[in-house]
Structures are given as structure tokens and as C-alpha cells.
Amino acid sequence: MRPFHPLFILEIIPELVTYLPVTLGMVLGTVLFGGMWGFFLALAKVRRRPVTKALAEIYTYVTRCVPSVVMLFVVFYGLPELLLSVGINMNGVDNGFFVIVTFSILYAANISEVFRSAYLAIDKGQREAAVSVGLTEAQAFLRIVLPQSIVVAIPNFTNSLINLMKEGALAYTIGLIDIVGQGNRIIGRYQGSYTLEVYLALAALYWIMTIMIQKFFGAVEKKLSRGKKELTTAA
């Protein structure tokens, strides 16, 4: 085994960074699709329709109990089978698709709880006040409740985003070449000689991305916190 080679870390970072779009694309796609799905789940949970509420709660409970790496393989092997039975062939579909589907399924459950608690955090009296001066329910929600809920949701949303990004590192297990996937390829290229250096480089990249996410949403929260008494930013 070669001695530890710290400069190698810096050498491979540019190569890893070229795969950053894959990692970030996976996160963005998941936030988009999982976020939308999570929004509907949250809606079902706060509305008083017993059947949809129960379904949303069961969904959240079940998916939250499945480790993401297990879910990843269930989707990777299960989804093509399922779709084949209705005549859709999944051969040749990019692995990124399965990754986004998997993490959307899981992320929706987490983010629906973030949305739900943010919605409930806004005193319903403000909604009543809004309709009492003649606003419709939709206007009261969009103009009064939602803007305040968003501010409340930001810290938890930031956490969920960071968790998602880190769990996304598991995507290489089904063959996605993101920064971790490429890191593994580099390890292979040197027959495992630089394993520690590669993982340290990956750790540094995740560290930088996490700090950037935190700083960014901390600033957003500060900007949106008009009229809030105390400011509690994550960063």
C-alpha cells in the first residue's frame, strides 16, 4: 500500500466536480417531484377527509420505516417488473430515473410532515380574520397563511434537503455515476491505492455543499422574516 498522499485529494477534486451536476440534478429532481407529492400528502393530512387523511398517514408511516438503500433496490428491481406487467419496457432507462423515483417516494413522506407542521404553526385566527374582511379561503391561504408557513418551514426544509443530498450518495449502489460513483471509479482505476484520499475529497465536497445550502437558506429565511419577532436562522 502506498503512503497517504494528501495532494492527490486536490488533484482529483476537479474530476469529481464534473459529476456534481448529476448529484445536484438528482437532488433537484427529487425536491421537485417529491416536494409536489409531499404537498398533496400534507394537504390530505390537514384536510378533514378521513379516507385520504388515513391513506396519507399510512403512506408516511410505511415509507419512513424503509431504509433508503432498501427502497432503492426495491424500486430498481421492482418498478421494471411492475411496468412490464402493463406492457412498458424499462430497458435502457437511465439509472437516474430510478434514483429520483426512489428518493421522491421517501422525500415526499418527510417533506409532507415539514409542510404540515408549518401550516399548523400559523394560528388559524389569522385565516379567520382574513375571511372576516371578505377575502376568499384561497386568498386567505395564499396571502396570509402560506407566506408565513414558508418562513416557518425553511429550517426544516433545509435539514431535509441536506439529508436528501447525503442519502443521495447511496445512488451509486445501483450504478448511478454521480460524484460518489465517479469516486469509486477512480478508486478502481488505481486498484484501491487512493481509497482514503478519494473519500476525503468526497467528504470535502459534501461539506462545502452543505455549508452553501445552509448559508443560502439562512439568508432567505432572514429576508422573509418580516414582522417576525425573533429570528432563528440555521446558519
Next chain:
Amino acid sequence: MLEIRNIHKTFGGNQVLKGVNIKVEKGDVVVILGPSGSGKTTLLRCINFLERADEGSLDFDEIHTELKNASRRTVNKIRKKTAFVFQNYNLFQNKTALQNVMEGLTVARKVPREEAEVIAKEALDKVGLADRYGYYPSQLSGGQQQRVGIARAVAVRPEVILFDEPTSALDPELIGEVLCVMKELAREGVTMVVVTHEMSFAHDVANRVVFMEGGVVVEEGTPRQIFQSPREERTSQFLHRINRDYDYSI
């Protein structure tokens, strides 16, 4: 102008309103008195559909509707004729005092922005907050917040303002400033229905006092009748007890 007949409301197994009738004429200041749990607040909230009554009908000018199955449009129409002042103010926390008052004008009534601003400033001036336009609710005292709440209600020029214990969350020093504003409104002829425990307000400002208990109206009449010669034993008992504890002059 406004008449509600035979209103019933049950929460779970608890029957809160058991057939209340109430009639409000233009310019009336109706004060509803009664012990906690007598259904005063629920009655008020049923008038502008913050609660849905189980039974009863409502006549408001030309509108006639059953309370139970009023359509969304009718509800919105009635809400535009009324305004509500809440016990805990319920100001929009993400908006300034001025924006709080303008919201009902610009959004619900489509009043142009500049015009709405003029009306809103007038309303805030009237409640003595000319120097607080740009303040957020979190930067105002309770009494100031409640006065913004009143300005928000006044600005939309409703036909009746419903006050739900507007001073109950305030300390004694701040109660006076809110009652003064309400007294001034009454003097200007604003129609008001007020649920309160402020006996002096009921006595001095109301032209009709309604005493409720256990979900029914026990007695109603002029303040003089109610305070000086109540017909019902229960009314005099209640007034006797409460008068010793609460006495603020305005």
C-alpha cells in the same frame, strides 16, 4: 337590518346555542352579556360563518338564507357586509399595520391601491395610530394591536361590526384606550354587536343589552331596564356579582 332566528349550534355533544333570536337595527349598539360558556361568542361567530350553525335563518338587508346550507357566495357576501374584531386581535403577522387595514380593501373589494391607502390611513388616524403605519404587529402593544384590529374592521365600511370580547386579552390600563375608540364609533352611528364583560361600556354606550345564559337569551332590554330593574332573578344575580369585580370608567 340584521335578523337571526332560532339559531342552534352543537359542538360534539355540547349544545351551545339552543334557539337564539337576535335583531339588529341600523345604528344599534347591542351588547351581549353573560357568563362564560353561555354561547355569546359562538352566536357572534355564526353570524359571519366563522362557525356553521346547525339550524336557524339569517336575514341581512335583501339577503335571506338558512344558516346551515348557505352557499359559498352568500357567505362571502355577508362577510363583506360585516367585520369582526377578535379577542386576540388576529392581526396578519406578516403585514404592517397599514397593510393589515388595506388588505380587506385592495384584495376583497378591489379598491385601487392609492385610494385604499388613504382610507386605511384615515382609519388608523381615527384609532390614534397615525404614527404606527409601518409597524408590524409584533412591534405593537396589545392595546395598539387591538386598535389596528378595529381600524381593519372600520376601514371596509361594514354595515355592522361584531366585537368578540375585544378587551379581554388586555391589561386594565390598555382597556381604556380600546373602549374609548369603540365609544367614539358608537357616537358616529356605527352599528355594533359587542360581546363584552365591560359593564360600564354596556351601561353607557349600548342602546340594547342582551343577557344570555346556557345557550338562550334570558332577558333583553335597554341598559336602564337590565341594570336597574332586571326582570329575571338570574340577570340580577350575574350583574350583582360581576359589578363588584369589574368597574372601569370611560
